[in-house]
Amino acid sequence: ENGEIPPYAAQLNAPQREAVLTTEGPVLMLAGAGTGKTAALTARLAHLIAMRRAWPSEILCVTFTNKAAREMRERVGRHIGDAVEGMPWLGTFHSIGARMLRRHAELVGLQSNYTIIDTDDQLRLLKQLIQENDLDEKRWPARQLAGLIDRWKNRGLNPGDLDAVENEAYANGKGAQFYKLYQDRLKALNACDFGDLLLHMLNIFRQHHDVLAQYQQRFKYILVDEYQDTNQVQYLWLRLLAQTRKNICVVGDDDQSIYSWRGAEVANILKFEKDFPGAAVIKLEQNYRSTPQILAAASGLINANSERLGKTLWTELPAGEKVRIVGVWDGPEEARRVGEAIERLESEGAPLDEVAILVRAQYQTREFEDRFIQIGLNYRIVGGFRFYERAEIRDALAYLRTIAQPADDLAFERIYNQPKRGLGAKTLEAMRRHARRTQTPLAAASLDLADSDELPARARNTLVGLLGQFVHWREMAEQVTPSELLRTVLTESGYEEMLQKDRSAESAGRLENLTELARAMEEYETLTDFLEHVSLVMDNDRRDDGEKVTIMTMHAAKGLEFNHVFLPGWEEGVFPSQRSLDEGGLASLEEERRLAYVAITRAKRRCTIYHAANRRIYGQWTSSIPSRFIEELPDEHIESETTMSGGASLWRANWSENEDPFAHVSSARPERSTARGPGWQRALSTGYDTKPKRIAESGRSAASFAAKPRTDIAIG
Ligand code: ATP
Ligand code: MG
Numbered sequence: 001e002n003g004e005i006p007p008y009a010a011q012l013n014a015p016q017r018e019a020v021l022t023t024e025g026p027v028l029m030l031a032g033a034g035t036g037k038t039a040a041l042t043a044r045l046a047h048l049i050a051m052r053r054a055w056p057s058e059i060l061c062v063t064f065t066n067k068a069a070r071e072m073r074e075r076v077g078r079h080i081g082d083a084v085e086g087m088p089w090l091g092t093f094h095s096i097g098a099r100m101l102r103r104h105a106e107l108v109g110l111q112s113n114y115t116i117i118d119t120d121d122q123l124r125l126l127k128q129l130i131q132e133n134d135l136d137e138k139r140w141p142a143r144q145l146a147g148l149i150d151r152w153k154n155r156g157l158n159p160g161d162l163d164a165v166e167n168e169a170y171a172n173g174k175g176a177q178f179y180k181l182y183q184d185r186l187k188a189l190n191a192c193d194f195g196d197l198l199l200h201m202l203n204i205f206r207q208h209h210d211v212l213a214q215y216q217q218r219f220k221y222i223l224v225d226e227y228q229d230t231n232q233v234q235y236l237w238l239r240l241l242a243q244t245r246k247n248i249c250v251v252g253d254d255d256q257s258i259y260s261w262r263g264a265e266v267a268n269i270l271k272f273e274k275d276f277p278g279a280a281v282i283k284l285e286q287n288y289r290s291t292p293q294i295l296a297a298a299s300g301l302i303n304a305n306s307e308r309l310g311k312t313l314w315t316e317l318p319a320g321e322k323v324r325i326v327g328v329w330d331g332p333e334e335a336r337r338v339g340e341a342i343e344r345l346e347s348e349g350a351p352l353d354e355v356a357i358l359v360r361a362q363y364q365t366r367e368f369e370d371r372f373i374q375i376g377l378n379y380r381i382v383g384g385f386r387f388y389e390r391a392e393i394r395d396a397l398a399y400l401r402t403i404a405q406p407a408d409d410l411a412f413e414r415i416y417n418q419p420k421r422g423l424g425a426k427t428l429e430a431m432r433r434h435a436r437r438t439q440t441p442l443a444a445a446s447l448d449l450a451d452s453d454e455l456p457a458r459a460r461n462t463l464v465g466l467l468g469q470f471v472h473w474r475e476m477a478e479q480v481t482p483s484e485l486l487r488t489v490l491t492e493s494g495y496e497e498m499l500q501k502d503r504s505a506e507s508a509g510r511l512e513n514l515t516e517l518a519r520a521m522e523e524y525e526t527l528t529d530f531l532e533h534v535s536l537v538m539d540n541d542r543r544d545d546g547e548k549v550t551i552m553t554m555h556a557a558k559g560l561e562f563n564h565v566f567l568p569g570w571e572e573g574v575f576p577s578q579r580s581l582d583e584g585g586l587a588s589l590e591e592e593r594r595l596a597y598v599a600i601t602r603a604k605r606r607c608t609i610y611h612a613a614n615r616r617i618y619g620q621w622t623s624s625i626p627s628r629f630i631e632e633l634p635d636e637h638i639e640s641e642t643t644m645s646g647g648a649s650l651w652r653a654n655w656s657e658n659e660d661p662f663a664h665v666s667s668a669r670p671e672r673s674t675a676r677g678p679g680w681q682r683a684l685s686t687g688y689d690t691k692p693k694r695i696a697e698s699g700r701s702a703a704s705f706a707a708k709p710r711t712d713i714a715i716g
Contacts, residue, residue, distance in 0.1 A: 008046040008079035016040040019249070019282045020047050023221070026242075026276035029251040030269065032311045033298070033601035034289030037251040038559060041225055042072050044249060045090075046079040054220040056087040060241065064226040066092055068559055089219070093234050097197035100215075107208055108187075108200045115191045122146055122193050129181050140171045143504040149179055153195030154263030156202055156233040159183060198233045205240045216244040226559065227252035227272075231263035239275060246276060254309050255302050258555060258595045260587070261505070270309075285312045289561050291320025293637050294607050298600040300634035305590045323600065324608040325630055327642035331519070334610050335371035337643070338566050341608065342377060342549060345564060352378060352547035354563035358554045358599050360575040362390075362509055363516040364568065365551050370520060370533075378548040383556035388534055392499070392510040396517055397534060399489050400482075403473045404527050407441035416446075416466065419498035427459050443467065469493065482530050483521035490514060508579070519616055554599040565603035568610040570627035596629045613644065 009020050019029050019040045029037050045061055048054050063069040069091045076087070089096055098116065105112045117125070126142040126149075148170055152162065159180035167175040186192055192200060205212040222242050224230070227250035230238070242248035250272060257266035273279050287295055292315050299313060328334045342355055357368055366387040372379045387393060395418055401411035416431075417423040434454070435445035449455060450463045469492060477485050490496040496514070499507040524530035550562070569575055576592035600607055611626040 006047065006050060008043045008050070008076075012036070012040060012043055013284075013286055015282050015284050016043070018280075019251075020044045022280050022282075023048060023051075023053055024247060026246050026272070026279035027249040027282060028269075028272045028276075028279050029249070029282045029284065030253065030309070031251075031282075031284035032253055032287065032313045033256060033598070034287040034295075034561065035284035035313070036286075036288055037253070037284060038068070038072075038225055040284070041223055041249070041251050042075050043079075045072065045087075045223060046076045048221050049076070050080045057089065058218055058220045059087065059089060059223065060096070060219040060221070061087065061090040061223040062093055062096065062225065062238075063091065064229065064559060066095065068225065069095070093230075093237075094194060094197050097201050100201050101192070101197060104201075104204050104208075104211060107204050107211070110187065110192065110200075111190050113190070115189075116197070117186075117191050117193050119146070121191075125185055125189075126178075126182060129178060129185060133178075133181070135171055135174070135178075138501065141501060141503055143502050143507070145170055145178055145182075147504055148175060149182060149193075150195055151263060152179065153193075153199045154231040154233055156199060156236050158199070158203065195233075198237060202233055202237055202240075205237070212240060213244075215241055220245060220247060222248040224248070224250040225252075226256075228254055228257040228266050228269045229259045229264040229558075230268050231259075232265060232268075235265070235268045242276070248276065255305070255311070255594055256558065256598050258558065258591060258598055260591055283311075285314060287313050287315045288317075289604050290315065290601060291317050291605060293320050293322045294600060294603050294605075297323040297607070297633050297637040298597050300637065301600065301629060301632050302593065302597040304632045305593050306586070307590060321606055322637055322639040323633065324606075325633070325638050325640040326608060326610050327626070327640070327644065328610055328612050329644055330612050330614045330616065331367050332371075332523075333643065334568050334612050335367040337610065338368065338568060338608075339371050339375050339377060341566070342564075343375070350563065352549050354604075355566070356550040356552065356557065356560075356562040356564070356602065357566045357568065358552060358557050358602065360554060360569060360577055360595075361512060362553065363387075363512040364574070366513075366516045366520055368551055368568075372549070378546055379551055380548040382550055382552040384553070387513070387516075390510075390513055392513055393517055395495065396486060396490065396514055397531070399473075399493060399495075400486065400527060400531060402443065402470060403477055403485070403489070404531055406443050406470070406474075409435070409442040412441075412443045415493075419494045421462050421466065423459055423462055427455060427463070430454050443470070477527050481522070482524050482527045483518045485527065486514075486518050486521055505579075522616060554595050557602050558598055561602055561604055563603075563605045565599070565607045566610070567599055567608065570609050570611045570630055571615070571624035572627055573624070574615075575627050575629070593629065593632075 009017055012020065013036070016036055016039070019027060020043045023044075029040060031037055041061075045059065048059060049056055061069075061072070063072060073087060073090055088099065091099075101108075101110075101114070102112050105114055123142050123146055126145050127137065130137050130140065130142055130145070148166075152158075152166065157166070159176045162176045162179070167173055169175050170178060186196070205215075219241055222238065224238065229252070238248065238250075250269065252269045254266050254269060257264060257269075260266070273281065290298070295313055295315055302308065326337060328337055338357060342352070345355060346352060359365060362384055365381060365384075369379065369381075369387050371377075381387075384390075388397070395415055398411040398414040401408045402415065405411070413428065416428070431442055431446045431449060434449050435442045438445055438448060440448070446463050447467050450460045450467070455463070473485065473489055473492075476488060480488070496511070499511050499514075521530050524533065573581065575596070576589060580588040580592045609630065611630060612624060614621050615624050616622070
């Protein structure tokens with residue numbers, strides 16, 4: 001403002017500075033990946049405080065993750081030091097909602113010390129309600145209801161707001177009724193769920209104008225990152241809060257909208273100019289993150305999407321390496337290759353913190369975890385549990401441990417009533433008591449107990465049945481492979497069925513994890529060998545020192561960047577996911593493609609994509625087809641290599657699905673050629689380009705978009 005460039009803006013380019021200096025009125029920054037949107041937003045926050053436009057407590061700043069909020073806080077702190085003391089309204093929608101609701105809880109019938117319940121509690125509550133109201137839980141699972149309630153809350157709908165179609169979605173027209181029962185029960189418990197954190201506040205804003213006015217006054221400025229992934233309730237929330245002052249700055253990228261499955265609506269960012277007429281629209285076109293090769297590959301890919309605004313991106317970075325596509329034989333080889341590549345990077349001095357493996361689905365992490373532990377490579381799983389710590393994996397392992405070691409009380413306790421067999425806490429108490437008295441392991445004690453009349457007849461019968469199953473499985477364990485054993489146990493115990501009935505996206509992921517566990521076991525001859533391997537892996541997990549490779553899902557990687565990015569499993573059915581293919585719609589496929597765009601654009605220096613010719617599924621070889629996204633990458637920006645002579649396509653032609661590939665082709669595995677393709681050439685140039693390179697130019701500008709209302713944007 002005084003003509004001198006403050007330190008926090010020194011690094012910024014002209015449009016970024018404009019985004020920082022246009023403090024008054026609505027601002028929309030719609031720009032591609034890595035163009036410095038988050039950097040500009042952070043500088044804007046620093047600027048507002050440094051220029052005393054507002055106190056830190058008068059700025060509402062929304063980030064997509066808690067981690068992003070922490071980083072922003074740190075960065076602003078570095079720029080303007082103590083002035084930053086307390087930015088109470090910097091965080092995710094949920095954390096900000098929770099903070100507000102504490103102050104106004106009584107307006108929705110809660111006390112300020114309300115508890116926030118998690119998904120497990122939510123399900124338990126819904127189950128109770130379903131039972132109390134004599135609904136058939138098998139037909140109308142609690143999870144389904146939970147999913148619907150989430151969806152309604154994401155859309156800002158209260159029980160009274162449901163239309164006939166929504167109401168019909170559960171128990172033949174009982175949707176609203178059960179939604180209301182659930183809300184009432186929560187209130188009675190002085191509790192709310194995550195969705196309530198926003199919905200309650202929205203209701204308060206709508207019904208208590210004094211409260212709304214108070215916040216409209218307080219928040220002199222509103223800043224929102226990743227605006228393309230806001231859902232309806234978040235959108236309504238922001239629109240109300242920004243209504244009077246209209247100093248709202250949102251940043252995002254329609255090409256990176258990847259949460260429609262959680263209710264996000266990319267339309268929100270596209271209609272910003274209509275919601276806030278006269279908004280300054282700032283476009284950022286220079287990418288500071290990725291090399292031209294990476295950027296061009298990603299831009300070429302996203303061009304295949306029909307429903308987008310289109311953007312121009314360029315970079316001044318040196319050309320760098322082409323995106324590498326590596327075809328491997330199978331999953332284990334993929335993990336081995338990635339491990340080798342990372343070890344090479346490490347020996348060249350690359351910090352492991354700058355290396356990431358981004359997967360489409362959680363189950364994919366297993367192969368890498370096993371391999372990295374074997375070769376002693378430090379890794380961390382971000383945004384999820386390590387494979388062997390996941391609940392369903394622990395359950396399955398508990399079955400196996402009980403089979404291998406009948407005295408393993410901990411294991412038996414974990415699964416004696418999982419899936420539910422009607423053996424409650426009372427039964428467990430009796431078993432424990434008896435075990436102590438007779439100095440025998442729990443399972444043996446239960447057998448004893450089943451002969452006595454200490455337990456009701458039903459529990460006794462169930463116990464006898466279960467223990468009988470274990471005897472049968474133990475015999476089986478002598479005859480079949482460990483992975484066959486696991487599959488039998490999962491079926492016969494009813495565990496698999498429990499998950500199948502669940503019908504939620506989450507349980508689909510759990511089933512995938514169990515399939516992956518069976519796959520992992522195929523490498524072991526005996527159950528004992530496998531269980532020993534797992535104990536070692538779990539033990540290894542406790543190390544927590546030094547730099548680590550990051551393994552995470554593509555979804556969780558949004559907004560982040562790494563020098564080296566590895567993208568395994570680019571095969572049809574893995575990525576794009578089977579679910580997106582089954583749904584069949586253009587919208588779901590385009591969302592997968594945006595996810596691919598997000599994944600590639602996380603890479604700063606080097607991006608390597610893998611696809612395997614075979615995946616072993618339930619003991620059978622299945623040939624895989626490379627992901628369509630690989631074909632969509634522009635040839636001139638990729639470099640393909642295969643570790644197999646002949647390449648994957650040749651192999652594919654030679655066997656049909658579910659058959660052993662070896663039977664057809666030759667007597668043994670093909671020799672793996674170690675020769676690489678063109679090698680690590682720098683294909684474009686080696687030095688810095690003097691002129692910025694236009695990478696991708698397509699579509700319309702945000703402004704021209706706004707002039708022409710569109711209805712064909714992918715929503716939901
Ligand atoms: P995404 O869409 O993935 O969220 P983004 O648009 O938010 O990306 P940033 O993460 O803000 O991009 O920036 C990408 C990288 O570019 C960061 O490393 C950032 O420090 C750097 N950067 C941003 N602006 C500039 C600039 N003007 N000069 C140099 N580097 C910059
Ligand atoms: Mg960002």
